[in-house]
Amino acid sequence: MNDQAQLLPGTLDLLILRAVSLGPMHGYGVLLRIGQISANALLIEQGALYPGLFRLVRQGLLKASWGTSENNRRAKFYELTAAGRKRLREETDNWNRLASAIAAALSVQPEEV
Amino acid sequence: MRLLAYFRSLAARLFHRFQIEADMEEELRSHIQHRADDLERSGLARAQAERRARIEFGGQERFKEEVREEFGAHFIDVLIQDVRFSLRVLRKSPGFTSIAVATLALAIGANAVVFGVLNGLILRPLNVPNAESLYGIEHGNEHNMWESYPDYVDLRDRNRSFDGLAAFNIDQVGLDSGDNPSRAWIDTVTGNYFDVLGIQPYLGRFFHTEDEHGPNSAPYIVLGHDYWHTHFQDDRGVVGRTVRVNKHPFTIIGVAPPGFHGTLLPAVPDFFVPIVNQQQVEGQNTLNVRRTHSLFMTIGHLKAGVTPAQAQADLNSIGAYLEKTYPLDHGSTTFVLARPSLYGNLLGGPMRAFMAGLMLLAGLILLAACANLGSLFAARASDRSREVALRLALGASRNRILRQLLTEALLISLAGGALGLWGSVALLQGLSVWHPIPKYPMGVPVSPDANVYLIALVLALVSGLLFGIVPVRQVLRANPYQIVKAGPSGAVGRRITLRDLLLVVQITICGVLVTSSMVAVRGLMRSMHSNFGFDPQNAMLITTDLNMSGYTGDQVPTTQKGMIDVVGMIPGVKSVGYIGRAPLGGGGFASIIFTDQMTDLRPSNAVATAERFHISPEFLHAAGTILLAGRDFSWHDDKESPRVALVNREFAGKIFGSTMNAVGGHFKLRDGTRIQVVGVVEDGKYQSLTEDPQPALFVPVLQMPMSETCLVVRSTRDPQQLATAIQSAIRGLDPGLPIFIEPWNQQLNLALFPSRVATVSLGVLGMMGAMLSITGIFGMAAYSVSRRLKELGIRVAIGAQPKEILQAALGRAIKLLAIGSGAGLILGMLATRVLASIVYQATPRDPLVLGGVVVAMLLLGLLATWIPAQRALAVDPLTLLREE
Numbered sequence: 001m002n003d004q005a006q007l008l009p010g011t012l013d014l015l016i017l018r019a020v021s022l023g024p025m026h027g028y029g030v031l032l033r034i035g036q037i038s039a040n041a042l043l044i045e046q047g048a049l050y051p052g053l054f055r056l057v058r059q060g061l062l063k064a065s066w067g068t069s070e071n072n073r074r075a076k077f078y079e080l081t082a083a084g085r086k087r088l089r090e091e092t093d094n095w096n097r098l099a100s101a102i103a104a105a106l107s108v109q110p111e112e113v
Numbered sequence: 114m115r116l117l118a119y120f121r122s123l124a125a126r127l128f129h130r131f132q133i134e135a136d137m138e139e140e141l142r143s144h145i146q147h148r149a150d151d152l153e154r155s156g157l158a159r160a161q162a163e164r165r166a167r168i169e170f171g172g173q174e175r176f177k178e179e180v181r182e183e184f185g186a187h188f189i190d191v192l193i194q195d196v197r198f199s200l201r202v203l204r205k206s207p208g209f210t211s212i213a214v215a216t217l218a219l220a221i222g223a224n225a226v227v228f229g230v231l232n233g234l235i236l237r238p239l240n241v242p243n244a245e246s247l248y249g250i251e252h253g254n255e256h257n258m259w260e261s262y263p264d265y266v267d268l269r270d271r272n273r274s275f276d277g278l279a280a281f282n283i284d285q286v287g288l289d290s291g292d293n294p295s296r297a298w299i300d301t302v303t304g305n306y307f308d309v310l311g312i313q314p315y316l317g318r319f320f321h322t323e324d325e326h327g328p329n330s331a332p333y334i335v336l337g338h339d340y341w342h343t344h345f346q347d348d349r350g351v352v353g354r355t356v357r358v359n360k361h362p363f364t365i366i367g368v369a370p371p372g373f374h375g376t377l378l379p380a381v382p383d384f385f386v387p388i389v390n391q392q393q394v395e396g397q398n399t400l401n402v403r404r405t406h407s408l409f410m411t412i413g414h415l416k417a418g419v420t421p422a423q424a425q426a427d428l429n430s431i432g433a434y435l436e437k438t439y440p441l442d443h444g445s446t447t448f449v450l451a452r453p454s455l456y457g458n459l460l461g462g463p464m465r466a467f468m469a470g471l472m473l474l475a476g477l478i479l480l481a482a483c484a485n486l487g488s489l490f491a492a493r494a495s496d497r498s499r500e501v502a503l504r505l506a507l508g509a510s511r512n513r514i515l516r517q518l519l520t521e522a523l524l525i526s527l528a529g530g531a532l533g534l535w536g537s538v539a540l541l542q543g544l545s546v547w548h549p550i551p552k553y554p555m556g557v558p559v560s561p562d563a564n565v566y567l568i569a570l571v572l573a574l575v576s577g578l579l580f581g582i583v584p585v586r587q588v589l590r591a592n593p594y595q596i597v598k599a600g601p602s603g604a605v606g607r608r609i610t611l612r613d614l615l616l617v618v619q620i621t622i623c624g625v626l627v628t629s630s631m632v633a634v635r636g637l638m639r640s641m642h643s644n645f646g647f648d649p650q651n652a653m654l655i656t657t658d659l660n661m662s663g664y665t666g667d668q669v670p671t672t673q674k675g676m677i678d679v680v681g682m683i684p685g686v687k688s689v690g691y692i693g694r695a696p697l698g699g700g701g702f703a704s705i706i707f708t709d710q711m712t713d714l715r716p717s718n719a720v721a722t723a724e725r726f727h728i729s730p731e732f733l734h735a736a737g738t739i740l741l742a743g744r745d746f747s748w749h750d751d752k753e754s755p756r757v758a759l760v761n762r763e764f765a766g767k768i769f770g771s772t773m774n775a776v777g778g779h780f781k782l783r784d785g786t787r788i789q790v791v792g793v794v795e796d797g798k799y800q801s802l803t804e805d806p807q808p809a810l811f812v813p814v815l816q817m818p819m820s821e822t823c824l825v826v827r828s829t830r831d832p833q834q835l836a837t838a839i840q841s842a843i844r845g846l847d848p849g850l851p852i853f854i855e856p857w858n859q860q861l862n863l864a865l866f867p868s869r870v871a872t873v874s875l876g877v878l879g880m881m882g883a884m885l886s887i888t889g890i891f892g893m894a895a896y897s898v899s900r901r902l903k904e905l906g907i908r909v910a911i912g913a914q915p916k917e918i919l920q921a922a923l924g925r926a927i928k929l930l931a932i933g934s935g936a937g938l939i940l941g942m943l944a945t946r947v948l949a950s951i952v953y954q955a956t957p958r959d960p961l962v963l964g965g966v967v968v969a970m971l972l973l974g975l976l977a978t979w980i981p982a983q984r985a986l987a988v989d990p991l992t993l994l995r996e997e
Contacts, residue, residue, distance in 0.1 A: 073147065
């Protein structure tokens, strides 16, 4: 567990959007899905998810509704809104640009400068 | 309605909040259940699985709080939370809370009262439309507004700056509305008075310029609203009724609107009469005499777009015209504009200065109170550092903690403000119905209005913020781990802290107040025992105006002689004398004096302006005025004999060089009358207690008759009994003559009034300042002793003497006290220069005052440090060391 990476600030929202984009999901499900798609490489406190979810709902990127889970329990399900989908696209592009820029910068060898 | 809608939306929001809370609660529970399901599937027992799930989830409350923040916690929710918590905290320390609230209540109350008076007398404009463009015309060289009627007419018709000019005079008359004739104070006004002011009648009609057709042509009365209320019981049928003014029939034609009290604060006229009827009202017609200044004040609204400077220039060109055209009647004639309400700059100047000073002092008191509370709060904050540290450690943000501390401070300041306001409103309302001087229709219209409430609220909020932010730095720097670990810190700061500074400032303010109140008290004491030029002890004054009973011509002196005779026969009366208007009785008469050799009697050639008193023989004896040289008048100094006069020492010195030269010498009045001086009397006070020695002139009433009457009755009998006897004696002479009887001492209240007010207000503020300083020093000393008990205990254990203990415990407080008192004394001495214009002989260069201040500050320090000193001395090292 100790080799899990700390999340960069702001990236949790992106992960949540991505997880929810794969289909409507309740909070615990989102957590599991993030773990699954990131191969458990990221450390997320369970409770820390909820402020993020509320924030996205308030920004109108997600919408929430109560339903019944696969465990037959009442749970709140989140799904992406149109705005959410758009934001996910933009943020993904941004992230990729940033990541490749930083990766390129970090992989520069001394003789290449 | 809008308020209702606001509350409905507030309720909806709160309800919505409630829903979200429930929603969040359920969601988090659902999460933990799902996790527990998974854990259960991996083989744990259900109970264990749920426990694990909860632990994994982490601090629920923290996340909830974060969610709330995401949701944008509503300002009001947090406020309500803070208020609830603060109330709980404050309830837990009732002593602290009540001291803080009481301190603020006093300080804010004092400010509200002072502001209320300032507001009522100075800031609030007269109750007339467009009061800001209303000006009175004051003489440039002397601060008065007296004008002769012909000059007024010239000013009115020749100026191009005013929409119209009105004028008025103040008179007392006898009003007979059927039963008992009573004395009333009235404004005799020009016909255009109400039109110039632009006010409308409450009932009936006003008189206008068109009603004036020469002397006594407009016998009309417009009642003041208050007088209508108290004397005519709000009877609407009063319009059209005929009453008698000085025995002459007048018709009541209207009632002025409520809130209109004439144009001269703080005098409140009972009713208004056209000045064309001056002869009936005052007993003589001077409206065509250019040298008799029979108009008290000339007022008018500036035309739109005309600046006061332009108007002044305009008036001065009329002044130059008057000077040139009527050289015998005018000296240098210049004008300035002044606010009419407090009689321009004469009364208004010192009054404004004094009120501004008082407001400043009251503000300083509030500042001192804030300093006091600030250090109390800082002390509390450091005592509460463990609580704060715990809250920080539990995840409270510093913002929230500061916000809560500030809420606490504001709650206290609002409570104090409300309490103070309540008290001051009661006081102001009391002041508003108070008649400080029974003889005159003076009111102090200071009933609180919205401004006062607003100021109190603002002061409460500002002071709450002021003392609330004192501990902020302390909280911001707090390191929870250090504090929780270390317990109450024993560290004693050696450097100068903010609190020390606050305390010194506060003691300085107190020192200023104590110094100035002592200076005022001493000045007042001195002025009450100073030489007035007469002896007010054991003397009664009977004042009236024979005019009020319709006496004219030769009847006047005969009646006056008759009055002197009947009063003189009352058993126990030693002597009785007549004077037209008593000195220091408010207003007076003056004569321009020329030397005997002068033939060109224009005002610019005069050698002096002398106060003029019309007296009878025996007056000097009855009044206790000492005759220095020459002789007193006799009843033979009448119209048939040569004109004579008595002068005071100042007059004698100024015109004849010495008292001895004066007797037998001659001087001239403006109309050329040659008068011989037959005696010289001591100097006295004539207009105010603070005046410099003025030349004065006494003429025999038989040679210059006057219907205004004041009898001085010297007797050692009980004033009450004497008054009854006088009343019945005068009634035997004329049952219809309204008279006013009071001890001379009481009449002097008018002259002493300003210094009394100054002394009382400074005294009250001084007391408050002293109280604040005592609690401030006490708080600091007690706190420093309690923080250093352990250290003191160790000192005692290793053999420190009581003196050393005291020095260690209180040295700092004493040092601060000394610095503050010194600064206060010096500043106070500087500040009392303003006082000198109000309180007679107010000077700080008085050993008694200096000594008094030092003693007062010492006492104050002793009082404040007594209990902490006792506590420091009672330190028992054994108990102390065992405790920790």
